[in-house]
Amino acid sequence: MSKLYPGATGDWEAVIGLEIHAQVISEAKLFSGAATAFGAEPNSQVSFVCSAQPGMLPVINEECVRQAVRTGLAMGCKINLRSIFDRKNYFYADLPQGYQISQYKDPIVGEGVVNIDLEDGQTKEIGVERLHLEQDAGKSMHDQHPTMTYVDLNRSGVALMEIVSKPDMRTPEEAAAYFKKIRSIVRYAGTCDGNMEQGSMRADVNVSVRRPGEEFGTRTETKNVNSIRYVTQVVESEIRRQIDLIEDGGTVDQETRLFEVATGTTRPMRSKEEAHDYRYFPDPDLLPLEFSQEFVDKLAEEMPELEDAKKERFIADLHITPYNAGVLTAEKENADYFETLLAAAVEKTGKPVSELGKLVSNWITSDLFGALKKLGKPINESPVSVPHAAELLGLQLEGTISGRIARDVFEIMLETGQGPEEIVEEKGLKQVSDTGEIEKMIDEILAANADKVEEYRGGKDKLFGFFVGQVMKATQGKANPQVVNQLLRPKLDG
Amino acid sequence: MSIDKDTVAKIANLARIEVSESELESTVGELNNILDWVEQLGEVNTDGVEAMTSVVETQLPRRQDQVTDGGYRDQVLKNAPQSEHGFFAVPKVIE
Numbered sequence: 001m002s003k004l005y006p007g008a009t010g011d012w013e014a015v016i017g018l019e020i021h022a023q024v025i026s027e028a029k030l031f032s033g034a035a036t037a038f039g040a041e042p043n044s045q046v047s048f049v050c051s052a053q054p055g056m057l058p059v060i061n062e063e064c065v066r067q068a069v070r071t072g073l074a075m076g077c078k079i080n081l082r083s084i085f086d087r088k089n090y091f092y093a094d095l096p097q098g099y100q101i102s103q104y105k106d107p108i109v110g111e112g113v114v115n116i117d118l119e120d121g122q123t124k125e126i127g128v129e130r131l132h133l134e135q136d137a138g139k140s141m142h143d144q145h146p147t148m149t150y151v152d153l154n155r156s157g158v159a160l161m162e163i164v165s166k167p168d169m170r171t172p173e174e175a176a177a178y179f180k181k182i183r184s185i186v187r188y189a190g191t192c193d194g195n196m197e198q199g200s201m202r203a204d205v206n207v208s209v210r211r212p213g214e215e216f217g218t219r220t221e222t223k224n225v226n227s228i229r230y231v232t233q234v235v236e237s238e239i240r241r242q243i244d245l246i247e248d249g250g251t252v253d254q255e256t257r258l259f260e261v262a263t264g265t266t267r268p269m270r271s272k273e274e275a276h277d278y279r280y281f282p283d284p285d286l287l288p289l290e291f292s293q294e295f296v297d298k299l300a301e302e303m304p305e306l307e308d309a310k311k312e313r314f315i316a317d318l319h320i321t322p323y324n325a326g327v328l329t330a331e332k333e334n335a336d337y338f339e340t341l342l343a344a345a346v347e348k349t350g351k352p353v354s355e356l357g358k359l360v361s362n363w364i365t366s367d368l369f370g371a372l373k374k375l376g377k378p379i380n381e382s383p384v385s386v387p388h389a390a391e392l393l394g395l396q397l398e399g400t401i402s403g404r405i406a407r408d409v410f411e412i413m414l415e416t417g418q419g420p421e422e423i424v425e426e427k428g429l430k431q432v433s434d435t436g437e438i439e440k441m442i443d444e445i446l447a448a449n450a451d452k453v454e455e456y457r458g459g460k461d462k463l464f465g466f467f468v469g470q471v472m473k474a475t476q477g478k479a480n481p482q483v484v485n486q487l488l489r490p491k492l493d494g
Numbered sequence: 495m496s497i498d499k500d501t502v503a504k505i506a507n508l509a510r511i512e513v514s515e516s517e518l519e520s521t522v523g524e525l526n527n528i529l530d531w532v533e534q535l536g537e538v539n540t541d542g543v544e545a546m547t548s549v550v551e552t553q554l555p556r557r558q559d560q561v562t563d564g565g566y567r568d569q570v571l572k573n574a575p576q577s578e579h580g581f582f583a584v585p586k587v588i589e
Contacts, residue, residue: 026559033562042580046570047563053573063559091510093584141581142588149588150581153570277508287554288547 003171007243013212014239016169019204022161022192024067030159031058042152050157052096064159067191074189077112085286088278094138104280107132116177127166172235188306202226207238218252237265318357344390392420433480445470
């Protein structure tokens with residue numbers, strides 16, 4: 001049952017589709033040998049091809065082709081062994097060719113399906129319509145000069161994958177979950193870094209509303225939305241705006257809109273003159289792109305494990321809770337950290353992964369994530385290295401320190417960057433498991449609290465906890481709690 | 495197929511080519527002549543025939559993913575009417 005939006009005249013349903021632009025990870029551009037690295041000096045990574053000097057011809061980068069196929073495979077899509085490049089014609093200052101080389105009727109990747117996870121624990125299938133390869137445009141800067149726009153062509157010609165969804169989403173949550181899922185897929189597949197701040201990933205958000213079960217309404221397209229939160233805001237505000245507009249007797253114009261971060265709403269783009277008349281035609285400079293099924297099969301064999309498969313494996317083989325498995329696999333860096341730490345912990349303790357999985361996952365999702373959140377740092381900038389973390393978990397597993405002390409040691413590690421073994425040695429935090437020593441302490445405590453011992457023996461069982469507490473206090477938390485329990489009970493019972 | 499004055503004006507605008515009112519009429523005639531000429535191809539039955547993309551049997555040439563070009567900003571900017579601080583500088587285009 002899809003979610004409905006109440007209006008003054010009855011319920012409405014939203015229909016949402018996303019066109020996601022994902023910058024391909026490659027050294028060189030799609031059709032030239034110029035570099036793609038982010039943040040270089042303006043126009044320093046521009047060839048005569050990227051700046052569209054007369055007579056220059058495009059030659060396709062084979063790695064970009066592989067990346068597009070990998071992404072298609074990761075989304076379970078049909079791979080087209082023959083695809084065609086077309087010219088999409090429009091004028092803009094940062095598009096030196098006057099056209100963008102793109103794919104129109106025959107894209108490299110066809111239909112597929114991805115599963116999204118929703119907050120209520122449900123999953124939903126969202127159709128992928130296609131993925132095509134195209135050139136990115138340059139970058140315009142409008143705020144550097146009062147009357148001029150500055151243009152940097154470093155990004156001009158960098159390979160983009162445009163991933164077009166089917167209009168299968170019905171709520172802002174679904175749109176956000178889908179965007180997140182595609183980001184996860186390209187990051188796991190290693191085909192796009194998913195860095196939205198640097199513009200490596202952005203979405204055009206299509207929204208329309210209709211009466212439930214009726215034909216699609218007129219849609220608007222909001223361009224270049226570059227965060228998951230903004231996608232949610234665009235969808236929310238567009239649904240509201242369109243419902244209000246229609247209910248007030250107006251009609252939705254099919255138009256391109258822009259998102260305004262400050263207000264969280266959209267506004268129409270100013271220039272509407274003969275907008276979408278791109279006059280696509282096959283690029284005469286480029287033959288059709290053809291490759292064999294063997295080429296595709298080989299790439300399929302070499303595919304890394306993706307989020308969904310990893311999550312299932314974590315649950316089945318490592319006995320991790322589905323919740324933790326979801327948290328750990330949502331971001332590739334977290335999954336990588338977890339797997340590296342798990343391997344290190346196995347090496348350190350000699351115990352099997354099935355036994356350690358749960359401990360390691362709990363430690364990462366509660367202790368480490370808690371600390372990182374406080375520090376405001378991502379996991380790849382964690383102040384605690386994998387070897388140190390493995391050492392800490394090892395100390396706990398061996399019984400050298402208790403879980404409580406482990407937390408204290410972790411705090412010190414965060415502050416000083418010291419190794420846990422060194423900290424434990426230095427501060428004398430080793431757990432006391434020596435029965436003689438503990439026994440002696442118990443005797444002293446019982447003698448000093450004779451009245452409480454009487455009360456306990458008189459039936460006040462709850463006092464047992466008090467005695468355990470006293471022993472722990474006397475040892476500054478270092479006594480092995482199991483040993484204390486074992487020794488204390490018979491002595492108290494007399 | 496034939497086109498009228500409005501279509502020619504629209505195409506000219508999309509192509510950013512200035513065609514004066516007096517030129518429009520003659521351009522309509524010229525373009526229609528070209529279209530008529532190309533239309534002759536329609537007489538040939540091409541049902542089930544794949545579009546020919548090249549007169550020679552050849553594959554799309556490919557390059558390896560290596561940085562082999564770029565790094566000559568001065569040359570890239572040399573023909574620009576105006577450049578500043580390493581950027582192309584164009585009249586303000588603000589959206």
